[in-house]
Amino acid sequence: MIELKNVSRHFGNTIAVDGVNLTIETGEVCVLVGSSGCGKSTTLRMINRLLPYSAGEILVDGEDITTMNPEQLRLNMGYVIQGTGLFPHWTVARNIAMVPTLLNWPRERINARVDELMTLLDLDPSAHANKYPQQLSGGQAQRVGVARALAADPNILLMDEPFGALDAITRENLQLEMLRIQKQVRKTTVFVTHDIDEALKLATRIAVMDQGRIIQHDTPENILRHPASDFVENLIGKQDRGLKLMSLRPVRDLMANHTEPRQSEPGEHVLREEDSVRLALSVMLWQDLRQVAVFNAQEQETGVITRERIIQEGV
Amino acid sequence: MSITEPLRHTVPNRVIPVLGVLALALVWLLDLGTIQPNRIVPGTGHGLLSALGWTGAGLVTGVLLATTVLSMVPVRRRYELLLGLIGLSLATMPLLLDVFAALHLPEGSPYARSSVGAGFWSLLFLLSLMLIETLGRLSARRWLQLMLLVFVGGSWLVFLRGEGLESLSLVREFNARPDKFQQALWTHLALALGAVAISAGLAFALALKMIRSPAWQRPLLGAVSFLQTIPSLAVFGLLIAPLSALSSALPFLQDLGIRGIGWAPALLALIAYSLLPMVRNTFVAITEVPESLADAARGMGMNEHQVFFQLKLPLALPVIIEGVRITTIQAIGLTAVAALIGAGGFGGFIFQGLGQAAMDLVLLGALPTIALALLADALLTMLAASLKPTPATA
Amino acid sequence: MRVWLPATLLASLLLALSAGMPVLEPLFNWVQPGKQQVIYERESFLFLLQNHLMLVVVSAAVGTLVAVAGGIFVTRPFGRDFLPLVGQVASIGQTFPPVAVLALAVPVLGFGEAPILLALVLYGLLPILRNTLAGLEGIDPSVREAALGMGMSPVLVLVRVELPLAGRVILAGIRTSVTINIATAAIGSTIGARTLGDPVIAGLVNGNTAYVLQGAILIGLLALTTDSLFEALERSWDRRLQSVGV
Numbered sequence: 001m002i003e004l005k006n007v008s009r010h011f012g013n014t015i016a017v018d019g020v021n022l023t024i025e026t027g028e029v030c031v032l033v034g035s036s037g038c039g040k041s042t043t044l045r046m047i048n049r050l051l052p053y054s055a056g057e058i059l060v061d062g063e064d065i066t067t068m069n070p071e072q073l074r075l076n077m078g079y080v081i082q083g084t085g086l087f088p089h090w091t092v093a094r095n096i097a098m099v100p101t102l103l104n105w106p107r108e109r110i111n112a113r114v115d116e117l118m119t120l121l122d123l124d125p126s127a128h129a130n131k132y133p134q135q136l137s138g139g140q141a142q143r144v145g146v147a148r149a150l151a152a153d154p155n156i157l158l159m160d161e162p163f164g165a166l167d168a169i170t171r172e173n174l175q176l177e178m179l180r181i182q183k184q185v186r187k188t189t190v191f192v193t194h195d196i197d198e199a200l201k202l203a204t205r206i207a208v209m210d211q212g213r214i215i216q217h218d219t220p221e222n223i224l225r226h227p228a229s230d231f232v233e234n235l236i237g238k239q240d241r242g243l244k245l246m247s248l249r250p251v252r253d254l255m256a257n258h259t260e261p262r263q264s265e266p267g268e269h270v271l272r273e274e275d276s277v278r279l280a281l282s283v284m285l286w287q288d289l290r291q292v293a294v295f296n297a298q299e300q301e302t303g304v305i306t307r308e309r310i311i312q313e314g315v
Numbered sequence: 316m317s318i319t320e321p322l323r324h325t326v327p328n329r330v331i332p333v334l335g336v337l338a339l340a341l342v343w344l345l346d347l348g349t350i351q352p353n354r355i356v357p358g359t360g361h362g363l364l365s366a367l368g369w370t371g372a373g374l375v376t377g378v379l380l381a382t383t384v385l386s387m388v389p390v391r392r393r394y395e396l397l398l399g400l401i402g403l404s405l406a407t408m409p410l411l412l413d414v415f416a417a418l419h420l421p422e423g424s425p426y427a428r429s430s431v432g433a434g435f436w437s438l439l440f441l442l443s444l445m446l447i448e449t450l451g452r453l454s455a456r457r458w459l460q461l462m463l464l465v466f467v468g469g470s471w472l473v474f475l476r477g478e479g480l481e482s483l484s485l486v487r488e489f490n491a492r493p494d495k496f497q498q499a500l501w502t503h504l505a506l507a508l509g510a511v512a513i514s515a516g517l518a519f520a521l522a523l524k525m526i527r528s529p530a531w532q533r534p535l536l537g538a539v540s541f542l543q544t545i546p547s548l549a550v551f552g553l554l555i556a557p558l559s560a561l562s563s564a565l566p567f568l569q570d571l572g573i574r575g576i577g578w579a580p581a582l583l584a585l586i587a588y589s590l591l592p593m594v595r596n597t598f599v600a601i602t603e604v605p606e607s608l609a610d611a612a613r614g615m616g617m618n619e620h621q622v623f624f625q626l627k628l629p630l631a632l633p634v635i636i637e638g639v640r641i642t643t644i645q646a647i648g649l650t651a652v653a654a655l656i657g658a659g660g661f662g663g664f665i666f667q668g669l670g671q672a673a674m675d676l677v678l679l680g681a682l683p684t685i686a687l688a689l690l691a692d693a694l695l696t697m698l699a700a701s702l703k704p705t706p707a708t709a
Numbered sequence: 710m711r712v713w714l715p716a717t718l719l720a721s722l723l724l725a726l727s728a729g730m731p732v733l734e735p736l737f738n739w740v741q742p743g744k745q746q747v748i749y750e751r752e753s754f755l756f757l758l759q760n761h762l763m764l765v766v767v768s769a770a771v772g773t774l775v776a777v778a779g780g781i782f783v784t785r786p787f788g789r790d791f792l793p794l795v796g797q798v799a800s801i802g803q804t805f806p807p808v809a810v811l812a813l814a815v816p817v818l819g820f821g822e823a824p825i826l827l828a829l830v831l832y833g834l835l836p837i838l839r840n841t842l843a844g845l846e847g848i849d850p851s852v853r854e855a856a857l858g859m860g861m862s863p864v865l866v867l868v869r870v871e872l873p874l875a876g877r878v879i880l881a882g883i884r885t886s887v888t889i890n891i892a893t894a895a896i897g898s899t900i901g902a903r904t905l906g907d908p909v910i911a912g913l914v915n916g917n918t919a920y921v922l923q924g925a926i927l928i929g930l931l932a933l934t935t936d937s938l939f940e941a942l943e944r945s946w947d948r949r950l951q952s953v954g955v
Contacts, residue, residue, distance in 0.1 A: 050857060050858055071861070077860075078859075079859055083849060083850075083851030085849075085853075085855020087855075087870055330791055333791075447797050451794065452793075544932050544933060545928075545932055546928050548892065548896055549928040552909045552912075552924060556922055575918070648806025648807060648809070655899070655910070665812045669815065672820075674815065674816040677812045678816070685809045688805065689805075692804045
């Protein structure tokens with residue numbers, strides 16, 4: 001658990017962060033979102049003491065971080081940044097092994113861990129382990145960046161616009177990847193982005209920041225339904241709030257279940273229980289259907305979702 | 316995030332105090348100047364207090380303390396004040412020597428001379444560093460820097476030509492041979508600038524050749540960088556034998572003054588040395604103009620001739636001038652070495668002085684060489700900056 | 710190992726010529742007819758070579774140490790105030806002609822090896838300092854940030870990340886410095902340092918072209934040997950790290 005209590009940072013007359021109170025529960029993904037210069041990166045970098053703060057206190061699992069050795073603190077926090085920050089003179093494997101090496105793990109354990117992480121991030125160890133970072137594509141390099149952050153199994157993951165420099169398709173893939181991995185490893189994550197859609201997709205709770213303050217801290221659904229101010233309302237986009245809410249909701253919530261799963265041929269583009277209501281509606285509009293069959297992971301048809309129900313209860 | 320502009324004046328400077336304290340220590344510990352009864356006999360050194368008396372020593376100490384304190388207190392326009400104080404101190408430094416000579420030079424001994432001591436040099440050096448630091452903090456404009464240079468340099472010239480410093484050994488050496496000095500200056504300039512001009516023409520042709528036929532790139536660049544690797548003394552030495560053989564075989568060359576030693580091998584060697592920086596910069600400058608720009612120009616209907624002269628050359632010019640700057644500085648230094656093979660120039664004074672153990676003659680050669688190099692550097696840097704097609708962003 | 714071949718060959722040639730110059734006596738007789746002595750014998754060439762090398766190596770070692778330490782100091786948080794001044798001095802200093810620096814060292818320290826060593830160290834320091842600054846400042850800031858953020862101590866970041874990444878540029882600075890210093894040390898003969906410049910100066914004074922040639926050839930060979938040594942060093946560095954860095 002990370003707690004920020006009345007944390008401020010200023011130099012001279014400039015206030016970068018202004019009395020921030022924020023509690024990030026263990027295992028949740030807290031996304032700090034806001035326009036550039038709002039203090040979100042500064043807040044993140046104060047948590048691992050890359051930046052000092054002028055007032056307030058930050059506690060990690062109840063302990064004041066200023067009482068800890070900064071290196072020890074950071075070794076227990078994975079850190080992923082936009083430019084990847086991979087060491088260009090080290091191979092991929094050595095980059096991932098960085099923190100375990102600093103912690104003096106035995107060689108075999110490090111090698112096993114590197115293989116495990118590369119596989120987890122969908123990178124083939126035999127093909128990529130001995131490459132240098134500049135021989136990778138942007139998406140691959142950022143996967144290595146995430147793998148490096150997870151290497152020593154830290155409790156906390158700090159991510160500073162990790163996918164900001166990637167193209168739309170690669171970004172989407174990595175976001176899905178992150179959701180999948182987060183389900184497996186459950187790290188307490190602080191994630192900084194300026195992209196509200198990314199925030200809505202990844203967050204357990206979102207903290208909207210503006211001019212060094214937190215304007216609203218709530219779940220994605222509550223942020224969409226009850227924006228605290230005009231600023232938040234503009235950020236989430238007044239008009240397409242409806243569709244955004246639909247994309248938060250899985251089909252499972254609105255489908256009519258069959259009494260027994262049925263065996264049938266799923267076809268190529270099939271709707272699944274965990275897909276969003278928004279996707280279901282889109283499929284119906286495009287194929288001009290009134291209802292669509294829903295499948296589970298075992299390729300069984302478990303129910304149907306109707307256009308009528310979506311219109312009535314989707315948002 | 317960096318410290319914002321309005322705060323500049325409230326942050327104490329840590330560099331100038333360090334320099335100031337160092338200058339105070341050195342100026343009090345080392346000899347400010349020496350008095351020699353004549354050119355040969357070693358002189359007696361005088362420390363700051365002995366050299367200038369309480370008034371002078373107090374003034375120097377006061378100025379150094381003032382800069383130190385001023386750099387640390389949060390006053391508005393602090394750096395402007397510092398610039399004025401340091402600039403004025405630098406400009407009036409010869410006055411110290413003036414006072415020193417007036418206080419200590421025995422009356423009616425025409426051979427007695429005063430010379431500059433390590434303390435004076437240290438003060439000059441550290442004040443210059445403070446000036447550079449202050450100009451940097453002010454991010455001063457080029458013309459302001461140049462004006463300051465002209466002000467300080469001009470003031471030194473006036474003092475050196477004045478009567479008070481006639482006893483200064485450097486001035487004595489100069490007064491003993493004003494014609495030779497002038498001749499050395501012209502020879503030095505002619506050799507260095509001649510080599511730069513010829514090599515600039517050659518390099519331009521070579522660079523164009525390399526652009527047109529890429530197969531020439533490696534061998535040509537290899538050849539010119541090979542030339543640059545060979546030490547100057549060796550090149551001068553290696554040119555003596557073939558040139559003297561050539562001139563004894565072809566008598567008309569002798570009439571032109573081309574011999575194994577003298578200006579001919581010097582000029583040849585200087586040109587050879589100048590080729591690398593010239594060719595490399597010219598080539599890189601022209602090839603680095605983005606091809607997308609050239610394509611755009613062609614697409615708008617420019618022909619190759621127009622693309623080269625209206626687009627590529629203007630954009631490449633600052634980098635080419637940078638090549639000329641490097642080459643000129645290098646040539647000024649190497650011309651001094653060329654005095655060893657009888658080419659003349661300021662190097663003549665240096666080596667003659669070293670031969671006679673006359674240190675002031677060495678200075679008479681070395682200081683103008685340095686001054687020429689610094690001047691060339693300043694002028695060509697300004698030229699390159701003014702030729703930048705787009706204003707530099709902050 | 711092929712990268713080391715030119716350096717080895719040139720070094721062998723240099724040693725062979727230094728040791729066996731008298732073998733070429735007939736050749737120099739032809740170059741310089743009418744002189745009783747055509748081979749420089751005041752000092753053995755091997756001794757001059759050794760002395761010349763010693764001056765260059767010592768000044769390069771001291772210069773590298775001081776320049777890299779200085780470059781590190783001004784790029785740390787506690788020394789950053791000095792960065793602009795040091796950077797300026799490194800570039801302005803290089804406009805001072807080496808001969809002039811050499812000449813100015815004499816009034817301070819007198820004749821002999823001490824002033825030349827001082828001049829070589831001071832002058833040789835500048836290109837190394839400049840390249841150290843360029844190398845350290847040229848590192849992608851995100852690399853340093855990531856290293857710190859992952860828990861490396863600042864010392865470890867310097868040793869494991871910054872210096873290896875800047876190393877190639879620093880090496881290029883040392884190469885420039887050594888090239889200049891070989892030439893300046895040769896001129897040092899005029900202020901009483903015993904180097905391969907001696908035969909050249911003696912030959913110029915006595916009008917003996919054979920002496921001049923012997924000195925010039927050996928100085929040229931020394932410069933080429935050293936340069937190809939650095940070339941090989943840089944190549945093998947590049948090969949080890951493939952296309953890393955620049």
